[in-house]
Amino acid sequence: MAGHDVAEYDYDEVPAENIGQGNDRARPIPRISIQCFCETPQMAEALQQAAEDRRLTKAHVSIHMGGISAAVAHYQESPTPNLIIVESRLPRHQLLGELDRLAECCDAGTKVIVAGHTNDVILYRELLKRGVSEYLIVPTTPLGVMESISNLYNDPDSDPVGHVMSFIGAKGGVGSSTICHNVAWTLSEALSSNVIIADLDLAFGTTGLDFNQDPVQGIAEALASPERLDEVLLDRLLTKCSEKLSIFAAPVVLDREYDLSADACDMVLDVARQNVPHVIVDLPHLWTAWSKRTLLQSDEVVITAMPDLANLRNAKNVLDLLKGSRKNDNPPHLVLNMMGMPKRPEISVREFEQALGIDALAVIEFDAESFGQASNNGQMIEEMNAKAKAAPIFRDIAMALAHRKEVRVEKKSGLAPFLEKLKLKR
Numbered sequence: 001m002a003g004h005d006v007a008e009y010d011y012d013e014v015p016a017e018n019i020g021q022g023n024d025r026a027r028p029i030p031r032i033s034i035q036c037f038c039e040t041p042q043m044a045e046a047l048q049q050a051a052e053d054r055r056l057t058k059a060h061v062s063i064h065m066g067g068i069s070a071a072v073a074h075y076q077e078s079p080t081p082n083l084i085i086v087e088s089r090l091p092r093h094q095l096l097g098e099l100d101r102l103a104e105c106c107d108a109g110t111k112v113i114v115a116g117h118t119n120d121v122i123l124y125r126e127l128l129k130r131g132v133s134e135y136l137i138v139p140t141t142p143l144g145v146m147e148s149i150s151n152l153y154n155d156p157d158s159d160p161v162g163h164v165m166s167f168i169g170a171k172g173g174v175g176s177s178t179i180c181h182n183v184a185w186t187l188s189e190a191l192s193s194n195v196i197i198a199d200l201d202l203a204f205g206t207t208g209l210d211f212n213q214d215p216v217q218g219i220a221e222a223l224a225s226p227e228r229l230d231e232v233l234l235d236r237l238l239t240k241c242s243e244k245l246s247i248f249a250a251p252v253v254l255d256r257e258y259d260l261s262a263d264a265c266d267m268v269l270d271v272a273r274q275n276v277p278h279v280i281v282d283l284p285h286l287w288t289a290w291s292k293r294t295l296l297q298s299d300e301v302v303i304t305a306m307p308d309l310a311n312l313r314n315a316k317n318v319l320d321l322l323k324g325s326r327k328n329d330n331p332p333h334l335v336l337n338m339m340g341m342p343k344r345p346e347i348s349v350r351e352f353e354q355a356l357g358i359d360a361l362a363v364i365e366f367d368a369e370s371f372g373q374a375s376n377n378g379q380m381i382e383e384m385n386a387k388a389k390a391a392p393i394f395r396d397i398a399m400a401l402a403h404r405k406e407v408r409v410e411k412k413s414g415l416a417p418f419l420e421k422l423k424l425k426r
């Protein structure tokens with residue numbers, strides 16, 4: 001009927017929170033099978049990019065063209081996967097008709113996401129009534145797709161999935177671990193949120209020393225039998241440094257060798273992130289299957305460098321590799337450390353940033369007194385001396401990594417507005 005067709009296009013919009021808009025709410029997706037049937041190249045492209053993302057490495061994804069009718073034909077013959085994503089440009093009543101045909105050949109337990117081209121709340125409600133899990137509006141982004149899938153498979157109440165932030169030095173001895181520990185400590189204090197530091201420098205890690213702890217057990221026991229690691233064992237293997245901060249300490253004994261497996265690292269970090277909102281990984285300056293995988297899988301990466309040529313080259317190599325294989329993620333963050341060491345020639349911040357094509361997240365001065373004292377005391381910089389120059393910088397790094405804004409209460413000098421202007425000009 002003509003009247004019916006007019007009503008078809010006279011729709012209210014789906015509330016924004018019900019549409020996958022794509023942001024960092026997309027979490028890692030478990031080991032499920034996903035089959036997609038698209039109608040447009042844009043949708044196939046978004047799905048293809050999502051399929052290549054680190055968050056979907058465990059899932060098995062296949063992408064076909066032909067929309068719902070191709071799906072119906074396919075499932076006449078074969079069993080349905082955990083999740084089907086179908087795209088359709090059909091008007092409301094035809095789309096619903098096709099979906100009913102699909103429903104007939106769907107096995108129980110299979111979930112369906114529909115990607116449509118109209119923002120139509122009546123269609124949306126009808127889809128939900130039919131048991132469709134989500135409605136995505138095309139065009140969408142790879143992150144939009146991942147967020148929808150992760151909404152289905154990550155329950156925010158029962159399955160808290162924390163963020164993993166990895167720290168690596170562009171060379172050894174550049175202060176990566178020191179910055180990692182200070183940022184983790186600040187995060188636990190400033191956000192009052194639970195933090196675990198995982199020390200993956202098994203032979204030479206300093207996490208125990210830096211927090212004045214001498215644990216008997218730690219991350220090596222977890223990595224030796226990752227399949228045994230659960231909440232209870234995790235609790236036993238962690239060393240509590242403060243109410244909110246625990247360390248997964250390295251054994252630092254040399255009677256054995258530490259040839260870690262990438263899978264074991266993955267499993268251990270997964271259990272850790274199921275238990276706290278922030279897992280901070282202290283990586284040694286190494287390039288192995290497991291260190292590379294850990295970097296690629298992290299939510300945030302911080303590369304610490306000193307201002308010399310070898311650091312610049314290495315930082316650029318790591319940055320380029322991560323940017324190239326993590327297209328839906330923020331680029332890694334750069335921290336320039338030990339700037340202004342007396343008598344040492346150095347590459348300027350400007351030059352370093354230009355060569356890498358990113359701005360430094362933070363620049364930390366060489367301060368042998370504060371850093372040396374803190375490390376001797378087994379304390380964090382801010383604990384030892386809240387007035388140390390680096391203390392507010394660690395706070396800024398922590399807030400940036402946690403995507404929080406903090407209003408820093410600062411005593412402004414008469415010069416402050418003038419200095420502000422200078423900074424803007426830089």
Ligand SMILES: Nc1ncnc2c1ncn2[C@@H]1O[C@H](COP(=O)(O)OP(=O)(O)O)[C@@H](O)[C@H]1O
Nearest residue numbers: 169172173174175176177178365366367368371
């Ligand atoms: N900004 C700084 N000024 C002076 N010393 C520093 C600074 N940052 C780190 N250090 C010192 O440098 C040494 C090496 O730091 P570490 O964090 O172990 O490096 P990495 O983990 O990169 O090998 C430590 O003794 C630390 O206290």
Ligand SMILES: [Mg+2]
Nearest residue numbers: 176177201284
């Ligand atoms: Mg280190």
